[in-house]
Amino acid sequence: MSSEEPYNDTVRRHFANPAHAGDLQAGYPHAVAAEVSESEAGLRILLSAQSDGNIIYRLRYRVFGCPHLIAAAEELCSRLEGGPAEGLQDVPVAQLMELLEVPVEKTGRLLLLEDAANALHEACCRLLPGNHAGQEKGTKLARKQSKD
Amino acid sequence: MSSEEPYNDTVRRHFANPAHAGDLQAGYPHAVAAEVSESEAGLRILLSAQSDGNIIYRLRYRVFGCPHLIAAAEELCSRLEGGPAEGLQDVPVAQLMELLEVPVEKTGRLLLLEDAANALHEACCRLLPGNHAGQEKGTKLARKQSKD
């Protein structure tokens, strides 16, 4: 791959086949969602999950943003789906940057993804037995706005 | 001919075939000669003729100079040979400039040729019956130095 290529093969593969793009909103039982946005570049990330608060059974994203951000969301979702909800608290930003060869000036975009994951984690926690919220309605949406 | 060509066909023809190059000095009866030179570009023109003072039977040149000057000398000699000696007084400088497409900055060179012809004419005149000089010796050499 020449250094002139703006996207490496992993980014291209995820972008061409965004298997986890979608959402699990209205109609899905045990679904939670979190959305973050950034106004300058107009970025938006919506993460949604089916979870019992401990395990993320299914994890989906929707992204308005560049190919690196889409690929990062895809990579994250495919890694965390089926695993413990705590994974959402530990987004491996540096590792994703390296894997996807994200230009440093886009670091903020991956931090936004981290924010979304953290927000989704909070929403998941509310699904735990001790937390009664979110049991009645299909989806809980956490919203966050960033400026970075 | 493209305007990029520095020499036109006549110049090239005369330069390639300088039929009148040579001299008629020592050994030729009724020979006279005139030489002019210019020190800056190192130009030299030597004209020599066999003449009775009225008719120029043979006319020769030697030139140290550029192709335009050589061609002008050739053209002049071929025109005047066989004609009256007065022709040497009437060098058609403007006509030669035009015929040979001589660049204006070389005008001085053709004027030098004119000087040589005039000097040769004077030498020819001395061959006339009234003028006893030049009958004994084969050649009379008129020298002139110019700076133009």
Add this chain to the structure above:
Amino acid sequence: MTPGKEIIYLDDAATTPVDPVVAEAMQRCLSGGGAFANPSSIHIAGRASRAQVERSRAQVAKLLNTAPGNLVFTSGATESNNLAIAGAARFRSHRGRHLVSMPTEHKAVTDCFAALEREGFEVTWLEPDQRGLLPIGDLEAAIRPDTQLVSIMHVNNETGVIQDIHQIGDACRRHGVLFHCDAAQSAGKLPIDLSALPVDLMSLTGHKFYGPQGIGALYLADRPECRIRPLFHGGGQERRLRPGTLPVHQVVGLGAAAAIAVERQPDDLAHAERLNARLWKGIRDVRGITRNGDPGHCFPGILNVSIDGIDGESLMLALEPLCVATGSACNSQSGEPSYVLRALKLTDRLAQSAIRFSFGRFTHESDIDAAIGVYTGAVDRLRSIMPKATA
């Protein structure tokens, strides 16, 4: 290039393919026995090269209906623009240091003016109206007693907007101000008659009309006012305005491209009109699409569109193997929303989604049809990835 993907090239405004006839003329120079000698050499081979150079100059002159002696060869429009603008400004600086241009010019113009500002010149930047056109009254109002030069492009490289350079030139002449026109996008593609146009300096470049990259020309009207300072020095080539060994194959390529353009310009233009209509018909129903630049005042070889709520960078990747531009090719690595589009009052959000389709002599209708398919498909695909409310 990604193997297995056949590209669809709709980026003629960035650079056109080289006409095969041009390539062949160049190849003749480059191959054994061709005119390869230095055209400054006085020997036979040099004179043969010189004759080729002057033949090419006459071909370019014919394209613009001017005399060959009014043209100076350069390395392209970037250099021509700088030579004209900085050259005229510096030559005339003792008379005044005020200059006029527009922010929607190519970077080779705006950056040159910016450098002149650092040298102590003052530049008035005139905004276009919403159609992209220069309001002529604004120009007249901007010209002052110390104004020396106005520089306005002919066809905008991002939107295709065509300025009325005749009217602009008239205004400049009325006020005794030099007028430079960057015709990089129009030369060889729109009719230009310099014997009738009140233009003092005009830039063009070979690679925008099927000639080679790296060769262009600057026209200088045969008026005493049109004297300029060179950008660099050495050798006496090109009236001392542009020294350096003349690249014979490049000049020959430019001349050949001009000669072909003389013949084909009307047909090429009609072809571009047909392609433009076909493309717009194929994409105009995409939800949220808008056309940038007033179609009534645009060169038809360029179609610039935006879609509300689509990320431009992702769109570019989704469009592969379709080769188009986001904003100007010359800005395309900066990633910033196009200044030209913002000057047309587009929001940043719309501007960043802009795609410039551009096409010409060698574009087939099948390329347009393929592009329509790829573009509409890519928009759909991106919308399926985006949060619903955005799109």
Add this chain to the structure above:
Amino acid sequence: MTPGKEIIYLDDAATTPVDPVVAEAMQRCLSGGGAFANPSSIHIAGRASRAQVERSRAQVAKLLNTAPGNLVFTSGATESNNLAIAGAARFRSHRGRHLVSMPTEHKAVTDCFAALEREGFEVTWLEPDQRGLLPIGDLEAAIRPDTQLVSIMHVNNETGVIQDIHQIGDACRRHGVLFHCDAAQSAGKLPIDLSALPVDLMSLTGHKFYGPQGIGALYLADRPECRIRPLFHGGGQERRLRPGTLPVHQVVGLGAAAAIAVERQPDDLAHAERLNARLWKGIRDVRGITRNGDPGHCFPGILNVSIDGIDGESLMLALEPLCVATGSACNSQSGEPSYVLRALKLTDRLAQSAIRFSFGRFTHESDIDAAIGVYTGAVDRLRSIMPKATA
């Protein structure tokens, strides 16, 4: 070209024929499916062009044993020289305005310095010794606290004299002064190892080593001192030092020429030495001939000779169809005796008769033999036309 006359080309120092391998690489870019896209475009085709450009940069870097990032593409050595000299002088003008060079440099250097003198810089012109070499003591003596730049060429274009650029560079480094070297006549022909040479800026041009005309490069050492001001502005190409669409076929041609030179340079040099010896053997007995430039310090691809008492202009015509130069090809239209030869203490009369034979990779021994015949014949013929005492 005069029909029917087969030219004998011995003017490689003016421009070399293009290597067929170079021409082919260029043709691939220019023909359908080649890398023709704008290397600044971010689409697939643009990236393919960019990859070619960077491959070429690496090829040129390898030729000079430096890093690709230290090279900027230009339109040739005239531009490289001006970019280096004016660029460095202007960038550093707040530190000092004194510059050093030689009158025997190429016009692209001397004219650039002359323009800087008009801008208020002061230039010390160092004379060569009788061999054409810069006395290093004179250089050291000329450097002052306010000296910013020294520019000395590697191989002289008229005589082939090779300066000791290692020694000159060492002196410059010792005094903390930038050193620019015009290597137009040596790059690709003599070994140059920039990893070992104390050179800050070096100019080269494709058409002197079997590459295309109209493309060159400037090397800038990776040192904080080597910052320069561009000659013109627009677009971000070439680290903003040289804007404008990169001409892909030209860059590819330059790269190919460099790659070939890496392989062939030693053989080419040995070949030139053989041709030089053969030519000199064939003409050295001509009455009044002298060799200009110390053979012990000359690039063998150039042989410059004078004959006392022969008119240079007539000699050039008499030599047709032999293509050689009188003085520098770049001076050849001025008709003035070469400054370079006068600096070697030749009289005007000797200088004006000078003929530069130059040759290289594509010169055959039969070309040399033919040239010997034409040259000796022409001298004889002119002598038969001249007044006897002159010759």
